[in-house]
Amino acid sequence: MIFRRIARIFENWIDPLADRPVEQPPDTLLGFTWFYLRQAKWPFFTMLVLGGGAALMETASFWFMGVLINILDETSREAGWSGLMAAHGWALIGMAFAMIVVRVTLLSASMLVEEQTITPGFQNLVRWQSYRYVARQSLTFFQNDFAGRIVTKVSAAGQSIGDLMSSLLQVVWFMAIYTISTMALVAALDWRLAALIALWIAIFAILARYFVPRIRHNAKELAEVNSMMSGRLVDSFSNILTLKLFGSDEGNDTYIRQGFLRLIAQIQTFTRLITGVRAALNLLSGVMITAIAALSVQLWFTSDISSGAVAFTLGLALRLSMLLGRLMMQLNGIMRAIGTIQNSAEMIAQPIGLVDKPDAAELTVSHPEIRFENVAFGYDGAGPVIRNLSLTIGAGEKVGIVGRSGAGKSTLVNLLLRFYDVDGGRILIDGQNIADVTQESLRAHIGMVTQDTGLLHRAIRDNIRFGSQDADDDRLWEAAERAEADSFIADLSDLRGRKGLDAHVGERGVKLSGGQRQRIAISRVMLKNAPILVLDEATSALDSEVEAAIQSNLMKLMEGKTVLAIAHRLSTIAALDRLIVMDKGRIVEQGTHAELIEKKGLYASLWERQSGGFLPSFDTEE
Incomplete structure (x- = not known):
């Protein structure tokens, strides 16, 4: 019960879901990392202090060992505990207090901050804010990437920054404090021992300076290939019906296998580098431990240091070797985290492709008239799709949009919903330019049923x-x-x-x-x-019986609304107030069904190609 109360204090230190403005993070490694770290600077500062204290206690424990050996050398076995405590009681009690109370408190507090504050709080703070920003990206952003790849990068960013900071504070910072305090204590014994340790650290730094940039580059490449592999897997599972209908197990396996081959090759490149670094450092540690041991024994022979000092020095050297080995083990994770953060930052921190103007107003609709004025649009890398199109749809008018595939019907609707910005001209609803109002308020006034219905x-x-x-x-x-x-x-x-x-x-x-x-x-x-209704093949997935059953309800829904209905099955929209016929991004015909049939143009030819089908009587005046 007491532990739960203590843990809850640390768990509530960071509110990962706090209501904050949605901001674009920087796309550089340091900028992206600091963007989130600054929101949790005090927990990380606390980890810094606690980690430094734990490192000092680690060094002190070896010093205590040397002091204890010297005390035992000076104490007769016949004196027993009473004699030992009488002569050195306060020193022994102080060392015991430091090990049992101070050390345990530092390590326990550090674990509480890491496990109860950083892991659930900070990591999900990064994920939540990254999600909110990416979710506001343009439709094009999501169409140009794997959903699984985007999810992987958003999810990995929080964990990678948290893991990186924990590793830096618990390993690198700990190592720095331990090394400095070790050199200070050893230098107090003999400058030659301190010089050997300084040489050891200098050679380690040179090796790190050479290898770390290479590890970082390979880690970034590995993160990119990992996200690619996740994207392929999610894409395959998301479209499993298509794969089962049109693919073959062998063909599907080949595509995924190619992804795995790229991933394995990148992992092998990365791990070869890590193995080479660790082998070099193992050789360095072996040589330096032997050299420190030999010099310590020589100084003992000349009575420059005591037996306790020899034990103290060798203990510190062995621990330093273990920490350097641990650092190399952690370097793999640190570099992976850095590579993942860079990879995530490049995706997450992209500017939002379609944004509201700074002074965008809320759309208000009392007279839902729609006007397209000389609208032109083309997708990136493609030719024009909509060409100087002008069209007015009166408030309450029900208009059908027809035309061949690729004529620009769905694009026109996407422009009305402002999934894309027009290249030229403007679109107005109730006299308000949709580019000047917020996207959320615009779409709040438009109800839409699409052919490809997306349910969550x-x-x-x-x-x-x-x-x-x-x-x-x-x-x-x-x-x-x-x-x-x-x-x-x-x-x-x-x-x-x-x-x-x-x-x-x-x-x-x-x-x-x-x-x-x-x-x-x-x-x-x-x-x-909503006052504006868009139907994009709204009844295409329904059988004739069900379609007939809900057509009357759709007509009730249309009452008093401005309607745009796209349909390839012309019988479903033939009785609307007006039909707009599009071809190659332009309006080529418009009128009622009867008028267009009489013109014997494109609409008439499309109608003739469709056999039968019922033409319901849409009497909206009932």
């Missing part, structure tokens, strides 16, 4: 509630009923026995059929009830 591996309730975070279950069921989703939701259960709204849907909703996922998405948009 969370409860049905959580997936629908994205439409309105404060909605109660009654409103959730109402939205689900309007989307014809209530019947299958009521029957859902997962492997953990959760049922109905509490049932989890699997990664990207894999436990549901395509039609069920689409109806969950429609429920979400119905709950959101």
Whole structure:
């Protein structure tokens, strides 16, 4: 109980999830590391002090050993404990107090800071803030990288900075204090012994100066290959259905095997270097320990030092050798951590590709008119996709966007949602340029159902509630009923026995059929009830019976809203107020279904290619 109370004090020292502004960290190793360290400088300073004290106690323990040997040399065995305590009692009590109380307190406090403060607090502080920053990156950022690779770098950054600082403070700092105090105590015995230890450290420093930059470079390369390998594995598991349908086990294994070969080759390069360093240092330690032992014995022969001093010096030398060996063992981890931090910093610290203006206002919509004014856009490295397009969609008007694949329909919607900034022209909603308002307020006024419905591996309730975070279950069921989703939701259960709204849907909703996922998405948009509605193949995953059942509900959802509906199945949008026909990024035709059929242009040819299909009567005046 007492330990829990003490541990809780240290556990509450850092609040990893504290509400802080989302900031871009520097992309340099030192800048990136300090960006997070400065938020936990006092815990790390405490580790610095405690680590220094522990190192001094380590040195003192060998000095105590030398003092004890000298005391025993001066004491007759016949005197016993009483004689020993009478002559040297306070010295012995002082040494015992230092070992039992001071040393244990220093080491215990250091462990509490590391395990209760740094590991759960600081490491997750880095992860949380890195996640918040990366999550605000543009859509292009995520489209250009593996999701698994991004996750690996965000997750590894916190642990690597924490591990690096713990290693530096517990090993390197400890080693520095121990070495300085060792040289000071040995120099008090004989300057020649101190000179040998100084030579030992100098040669170690030269070797470190040569090898450390090479280890650091290889560690960075290893971190990059590691994240590549993680990305390949996550990509394979995330698309396991595609691999099973179209791939072969041998072909899939070959792709992953190539990644492993790159990883193994990089590990071998790195470990060869580490092994070479450790072998060189083992040779150095062997030579120097032998030299210090020989000089100590020679000084004992000449009565320059006592037996206790010989034991003290050899104990310090052996401990120094062990610490240098430990440092080399830790150097592997330190360099890996540095390489991982550099690798993570290069990804995490990228400037956000699409940001709100400093004075961006909140979008307010009372008259949801949409205007595209001479809009031009092209993806990086590709030609123009939208070419000087102008279009006005009146408030409450329901417009269908049709055209061949690649005509620019989905791009137009992405520009409206400001997933990308236009290259030219502007887009206005209710007279407000969407580039001048916050992205969050813009998207709050637009409800969208896409063809590729993305659900999170969370409860049905959580997936629908994205439409309105404060909605109660009654409103959730109402939205689900309007989307014809209530019947299958009521029957859902997962492997953990959760049922109905509490049932989890699997990664990207894999436990549901395509039609069920689409109806969950429609429920979400119905709950959101935004003034602008975008339907991108909203009923493409539904069979005809279900589609017919919810079409009337979709029409109810459209009432009073400005609607953009994209569909390849023209029968689903033919009865909207107006149809816009796009080709090669331009509007080539527009009008009602009947008017466009009569023109016998591109729309008419697209219509003729589609056989049958029902054309519902969308009477929104009922």
